[in-house]
Amino acid sequence: MKGTRTMDAIKITTPFDDQAVAKLQAGQEVLLSGVVYTARDAAHKRLCALLDKGEGLPVDLRGQVLYFVGPTPAKPGHVIGSAGPTTSYRMDAYSPQLIAQAGLKGMIGKGGRGQNVIDAMVKHKCVYFAATGGAAALIAQRIVSCEVVCYPDLGPEAIHRLVVVDFPLIVATDAAGRDLYRLEARS
Amino acid sequence: MRTIERSTLVDAVAALCLKAAYDLPADALAALERGLERESTARGQSFIRQCIENAAIASRERVPICQDTGFAVFFVRLGEDVRVAGLAEAIAEGTARGYQEGYLRKSIVADPLFERRNTGDNTPPVIHVELVPGDKLHILLAPKGGGSENMSALKMLPPSAGRQGVVDFVVDTVVKAGGNPCPPTVVGVGLGGTFEKVACLAKKALCRRIGEPNPNPAYAELEREILGKLNASGVGPQGLGGDVTSLAVHVEQHPCHIASLPVAVNLNCHAARHAEVEL
Numbered sequence: 520m521k522g523t524r525t526m527d528a529i530k531i532t533t534p535f536d537d538q539a540v541a542k543l544q545a546g547q548e549v550l551l552s553g554v555v556y557t558a559r560d561a562a563h564k565r566l567c568a569l570l571d572k573g574e575g576l577p578v579d580l581r582g583q584v585l586y587f588v589g590p591t592p593a594k595p596g597h598v599i600g601s602a603g604p605t606t607s608y609r610m611d612a613y614s615p616q617l618i619a620q621a622g623l624k625g626m627i628g629k630g631g632r633g634q635n636v637i638d639a640m641v642k643h644k645c646v647y648f649a650a651t652g653g654a655a656a657l658i659a660q661r662i663v664s665c666e667v668v669c670y671p672d673l674g675p676e677a678i679h680r681l682v683v684v685d686f687p688l689i690v691a692t693d694a695a696g697r698d699l700y701r702l703e704a705r706s
Numbered sequence: 707m708r709t710i711e712r713s714t715l716v717d718a719v720a721a722l723c724l725k726a727a728y729d730l731p732a733d734a735l736a737a738l739e740r741g742l743e744r745e746s747t748a749r750g751q752s753f754i755r756q757c758i759e760n761a762a763i764a765s766r767e768r769v770p771i772c773q774d775t776g777f778a779v780f781f782v783r784l785g786e787d788v789r790v791a792g793l794a795e796a797i798a799e800g801t802a803r804g805y806q807e808g809y810l811r812k813s814i815v816a817d818p819l820f821e822r823r824n825t826g827d828n829t830p831p832v833i834h835v836e837l838v839p840g841d842k843l844h845i846l847l848a849p850k851g852g853g854s855e856n857m858s859a860l861k862m863l864p865p866s867a868g869r870q871g872v873v874d875f876v877v878d879t880v881v882k883a884g885g886n887p888c889p890p891t892v893v894g895v896g897l898g899g900t901f902e903k904v905a906c907l908a909k910k911a912l913c914r915r916i917g918e919p920n921p922n923p924a925y926a927e928l929e930r931e932i933l934g935k936l937n938a939s940g941v942g943p944q945g946l947g948g949d950v951t952s953l954a955v956h957v958e959q960h961p962c963h964i965a966s967l968p969v970a971v972n973l974n975c976h977a978a979r980h981a982e983v984e985l
Contacts, residue, residue, distance in 0.1 A: 631884050
C-alpha cells in the first residue's frame with residue numbers, strides 16, 4: 520500500500536494466545552490478517568449486560584480481536600463500505616469486563632485508553648492497536664469478507680465478522696502497559 | 707419574488723451529501739500536503755500519506771472518505787427576494803435521499819438519552835438560516851463526525867482572562883483531545899456573542915477555506931500563535947507524536963456582553979468535509 524511503511528511491519532494472525540500477545544510491543548507496526556469482530560458502544564453495552572446476568576455471549580470472544588468500527592453500507596459489488604476506526608475511549612467502560620470475563624485478546628481503534636483498560640490488559644494479557652483514523656476507504660480495501668453475526672437491529676453498530684488481510688496497524692498499548700499515547704513511551 | 711422549486715432544492719441537497727462524503731475539498735487536501743512537508747517523524751508522515759491516499763481512493767471509487775459520514779449540518783443563506791416552499795422539509799428530504807442513494811452511514815438516533823434508536827435515514831439535519839439581501843439561495847453542507855465533535859468545548863470566561871485565557875483554553879482543549887478527534891485537526895474557535903452564538907461561530911469558523919487568516923490582523927496573529935503552540939505540543943498526527951497536531955486555527959469573533967468573554971472550540975478531523983451550491 521502506498522503511504523504505508525511495510526518494510527519493518529510484522530505479519531500477525533488472529534486469534535491470539537497469551538504468548539502471541541506478549542510478543543507485541545508498543546510502537547511496532549503490524550499487518551494483521553484473519554478474523555476480527557466489529558463492535559461499538561451499543562453492542563458493547565449488550566455484551567456486558569449478558570455477562571452481568573451470567574449468560575453466554577452470542578459470539579465467542581476467547582482469543583479474539585474487536586475492531587471498533589461502524590462501516591458505511593456496502594455498495595453493490597463491494598464487500599463492505601468505508602470502515603475506519605471509531606474513538607476507543609467510549610468503550611473504556613466495557614472493555615475491562617470483556618477482557619477479564621470473555622477472554623478478549625485484542626482491540627483495534629483510535630485514541631488513547633483509560634487506566635482501567637490498561638490495567639485489565641496487563642493483568643489478563645491483551646493488546647490495543649491503533650488504526651489510521653479517517654483512512655476508511657483505504658482500510659476497506661484490506662477487508663475481504665463481512666457478515667453480520669448478531670444485533671442486526673443496530674444497523675452500522677451490529678456485530679460483524681470481518682476477514683482482513685494485511686490490515687496496517689500500530690501497537691498502541693501493549694500487554695506490559697506501555698502506551699504510545701503517553702510521551703514517555705515513544706522514545 | 708423569485709421562486710425555487712422544491713424538487714430543485716431536494717436534488718441539490720442530495721447531490722451535496724454525496725459530494726461532501728466522497729470528495730475531500732481541494733483546500734483540505736492542500737492543507738494535508740503542506741502538513742506532510744512540515745512533519746518530521748516517519749510515523750506522522752506515514753499517517754498523513756495514508757490520509758492523502760485515502761482521499762484519492764474515495765474520490766476515484768465514489769465511496770465515503772470516512773465511515774462516519776456525519777451529522778448533516780447546513781448553513782443556508784436565504785436571499786430576501788427568493789421563496790422556497792418548505793425549505794426545512796426539502797433539506798431534510800434531500801438529506802435522507804442523499805444518504806440512502808450514496809450508501810452513506812446513518813448515524814442519528816431519535817432520542818439522545820433513553821431509546822437511542824437510529825432514525826434510519828440520517829435525518830433530521832441541523833439547519834442554520836441567515837437572511838441576506840438578493841434573490842439567491844446558498845447552501846453549505848458540512849457533515850460533522852462524532853469523534854471530533856465530542857472533543858469540542860465551550861467556556862464562559864471572565865473578561866479578565868483576556869488573550870492568555872483564550873489561548874490557554876484552546877490549547878488545553880486540543881491537547882487533552884489527543885488522538886481522539888483524528889488529528890491533524892482543523893480548529894474552529896468562536897469568541898464573543900452569547901452562549902449559543904459562540905458555539906455557532908466556532909462551527910462556522912470550520913467552514914472557512916483552510917488556512918485563510920482572519921481579516922483582522924490581531925485575530926490573525928492570535929490564530930498563528932495558537933497554531934504554533936498546538937504544533938509544538940507533541941500530540942502529532944493521530945495523537946501518536948509529531949509536529950503536525952493541527953492544520954489550521956480559524957477564529958471568528960462577535961460583539962459580546964460587558965460581563966463576558968465566551969470562547970468555544972469546535973474540532974474537525976483531517977477530513978475537513980464541506981460542499982456548497984448556489985441556486
